[in-house]
Each structure stands twice: as C-alpha cells, then as structure tokens.
Amino acid sequence: MDLSDLTIFRAVVREGGITRAAEHLNRVQSNVTTRIRQLEEDLQVPLFIREGKRLHLAPAGKILLGYADRLLALAEEAQSAIRDPHPRGVFRLGSMESTAAVRLPALLSEYGARYPKVQLELRTGTPTELSTSLLNGELDAALVAEPVAEARFESLPAFVEKTIIVTGADFPDINLDDGVPKTMLVFENGCPHRRLLEAWYASRGDMPERIVELTSYHAMLGCVIAGMGAALLPESVLCTFPEAKRLVRHPLPEGMNRLKTFLIWRKDATSPNVEALADIIAKDPQNSLAEAS
Structure with missing residues (x-):
C-alpha cells in the first residue's frame, strides 16, 4: 500500500465508482480496477461491496477511508513544508x-x-x-x-569574544613569573577556553599542578572567588554573574585575547x-x- 493506492481508493469512493474515478484521475478504467483489487489483496479484506456495477464501501473500506484522508493530507502538508521557502x-x-x-x-x-x-x-x-x-x-x-x-x-x-583570565581578589598578580596559578578551573576536554588557558600556561613554560573540571560558568566563578584557582573565559560572561565585582580580571597577550x-x-x-x-x-x-x- 502506497500513497498512489490511497489516492485511487479515495477517488473511487468520492466519485461513486470506477468509471468516474478513472476520468477524474485521467486513467483507464482497467488500471483503476486492477489497483483496487491489488489493494484488497494486500490488505486481505474486501474494501467494497459489489452489486453489479455499483460499489458500496465495506466496513473495512470505511475504516481505511479515514486513514487515507489523514495520510494524504499529511503527505500534502509535507510537500508544502518542503517547498515552502519560509522558516517553519x-x-x-x-x-x-x-x-x-x-x-x-x-x-x-x-x-x-x-x-x-x-x-x-x-x-x-x-x-x-x-x-x-x-x-x-x-x-x-x-x-x-x-x-x-x-x-x-x-x-x-x-x-x-574577548577572553580574559580571572582570579579571586586575594590571588597573586599572575602577570608576574611567580604568580602562575597552580590550579585550573575548566570545562571538559574540547572546551575552546580550556584550550586557550592551556596554551597560556605553555607560553609561560609552566603547567598546572591541579585541574578541576566544572559544568557551569557560575560554578567556576564561585570557585574562583573562593581562591581555588584561575579560569579563562569570555569577558562577556561576567555580566551575567552577580558577584563579578569580587573577581580580578587579567588581560591575555595578543593572539590569545580574542576567540x-x-x-x-x-x-x-x-x-x-x-x-x-x-x-x-x-x-x-x-x-x-x-x-x-
């Protein structure tokens, strides 16, 4: 059973017989008759009660007609959606x-x-x-x-995004050689800001002693304020953090300060x-x- 079978079946019902359905569909009568019989064989039930040349919907045909209407309407909707150039x-x-x-x-x-x-x-x-x-x-x-x-x-x-390193207010100045944070607060591997922070450590010939992975920027910034370590992030994120005044912002060198x-x-x-x-x-x-x- 495919959409063309349902189209032929519905046409026979709406037009009241094979002859008018064939004219409506621009098909020969024998083709319409054959397709209806094939559909009945596929479904293994009679769809019409035949009285001479007259056709009446059988109980199974009445059930199928409801589904045919819905399926064909859905197919038309899908075609319209695909062809529609407007977002939807x-x-x-x-x-x-x-x-x-x-x-x-x-x-x-x-x-x-x-x-x-x-x-x-x-x-x-x-x-x-x-x-x-x-x-x-x-x-x-x-x-x-x-x-x-x-x-x-x-x-x-x-x-x-302008990228910066942030630390808590009591953290040493990380622009000094002895001020490199020993703890990094980061997202999981694959985070571009983590990659930049690791590159910054590498540019200073150093590496963190400890890496703490967190799942949100606000959690990360809360840990920064508590003095747990440093984090690198877009400066724009700070506008969403109510305790931003308690953070110290440290600029990154050219080549690392934009993403x-x-x-x-x-x-x-x-x-x-x-x-x-x-x-x-x-x-x-x-x-x-x-x-x-």
Missing part, C-alpha cells in the same frame, strides 16, 4: 554554554518574534560534540568557536531555518564581529 517546523540549534548564556537570549528572542512557526530546540556542548551532532543529523546548526572544519561545514562569523564564534551547518543540509538565523546574525550589529573589533 523544528529548528535544532547547538551552542557552547557561554554563547547560550550571553549571546543567545536576545538573538533567539528576535528569531522567535520574526518566525513564530519555528519551534526552537537548544542543546549545549563543546565544539567537538556539536560538530559531531551536526554530522550525525542530530542538529541543524551550531554556534562553535574556531577552528571550523571547512571541508565539512558552511560557516558564518558570528561573534568575537571567534561561528554559526556552522552541514554543507549538504542548509534550510530556511538556518538561513534565517544566518541573516539575523549577519545584519544585526549587536550580533556581529563588528561589536568586538
């Missing part, structure tokens, strides 16, 4: 946690206002995790830090939903690279 349906977006906390509220609010037929779903993770999810078809687009695998993804520059974020999607899987988000990012100066230049 579920949009599965991935993001790094820092981007989700600081950049996405205003961005997604605008997106939702412009495209109310889109149902947004958000997943956070590291750039590696998000890229893998994109390739597996689990996400439609993601906001990740550089570098981007250009061979696999289309990309659009979205933000430039670009890109909107990426699979090269073979663009969609109106992704294109709409890319358009907002590209045209809104508050969501563009110009903000941090």
Whole structure:
C-alpha cells in the first residue's frame, strides 16, 4: 500500500465508482480496477461491496477511508513544508554554554518574534560534540568557536569574544613569573577556553599542578572567588554573574585575547531555518564581529 493506492481508493469512493474515478484521475478504467483489487489483496479484506456495477464501501473500506484522508493530507502538508521557502517546523540549534548564556537570549528572542512557526530546540556542548551532532543529523546548526572544519561545514562569523583570565581578589598578580596559578578551573576536554588557558600556561613554560573540571560558568566563578584557582573565559560572561565585582580580571597577550564564534551547518543540509538565523546574525550589529573589533 502506497500513497498512489490511497489516492485511487479515495477517488473511487468520492466519485461513486470506477468509471468516474478513472476520468477524474485521467486513467483507464482497467488500471483503476486492477489497483483496487491489488489493494484488497494486500490488505486481505474486501474494501467494497459489489452489486453489479455499483460499489458500496465495506466496513473495512470505511475504516481505511479515514486513514487515507489523514495520510494524504499529511503527505500534502509535507510537500508544502518542503517547498515552502519560509522558516517553519523544528529548528535544532547547538551552542557552547557561554554563547547560550550571553549571546543567545536576545538573538533567539528576535528569531522567535520574526518566525513564530519555528519551534526552537537548544542543546549545549563543546565544539567537538556539536560538530559531531551536526554530522550525525542530530542538529541543524551550531554556534562553535574556531577552528571550523571547512571541508565539512558552511560557516558564518558570528561573534568575537574577548577572553580574559580571572582570579579571586586575594590571588597573586599572575602577570608576574611567580604568580602562575597552580590550579585550573575548566570545562571538559574540547572546551575552546580550556584550550586557550592551556596554551597560556605553555607560553609561560609552566603547567598546572591541579585541574578541576566544572559544568557551569557560575560554578567556576564561585570557585574562583573562593581562591581555588584561575579560569579563562569570555569577558562577556561576567555580566551575567552577580558577584563579578569580587573577581580580578587579567588581560591575555595578543593572539590569545580574542576567540571567534561561528554559526556552522552541514554543507549538504542548509534550510530556511538556518538561513534565517544566518541573516539575523549577519545584519544585526549587536550580533556581529563588528561589536568586538
């Protein structure tokens, strides 16, 4: 049983017989008759009660007609959705946690206002995790830090984050050779800010004695205030932290003090939903690279 079988079956019911159905469908009568008999054989039940040349719906035919109407309507809806150039349906977006906390509220609010037929779903993770999810078809687009695998993804520059190291107020000046923090507060492997912090240690010819992995920036910053160690993160995150005044900000050297974020999607899987988000990012100066230049 396929959609064409259901189309023929419904036409026979609506037109009141094989002859009119064949005319309506622009088919020969024998073809319509054969397809109806094949459908009955596939379902192993009679769909019509035959009285001479007249056909009446059998009980099984009445049941099938309801399903046929729903299935054919759903098929028409699917075709319309595929051909519709306007954003609609579920949009599965991935993001790094820092981007989700600081950049996405205003961005997604605008997106939702412009495209109310889109149902947004958000997943956070590291750039590696998000890229893998994109390739597996689990996400439609993601906001990740550089570098981007250009061979696999289309990309659009979205933000430039100023990166800093933060410590508690009583921590020694880490610009001095003897002030390197011995404890790093980090996210799991794959976090771009962890990678930058490790590069900063390496540039000073040092390495941490202890690494503490945490799962949120606010937890990390709370531990920083408590004197547990240092953390590297986008400076924009501090605006969401109520105790930011108790933190000391330490600038990073050129080459380590900026981190670009890109909107990426699979090269073979663009969609109106992704294109709409890319358009907002590209045209809104508050969501563009110009903000941090």
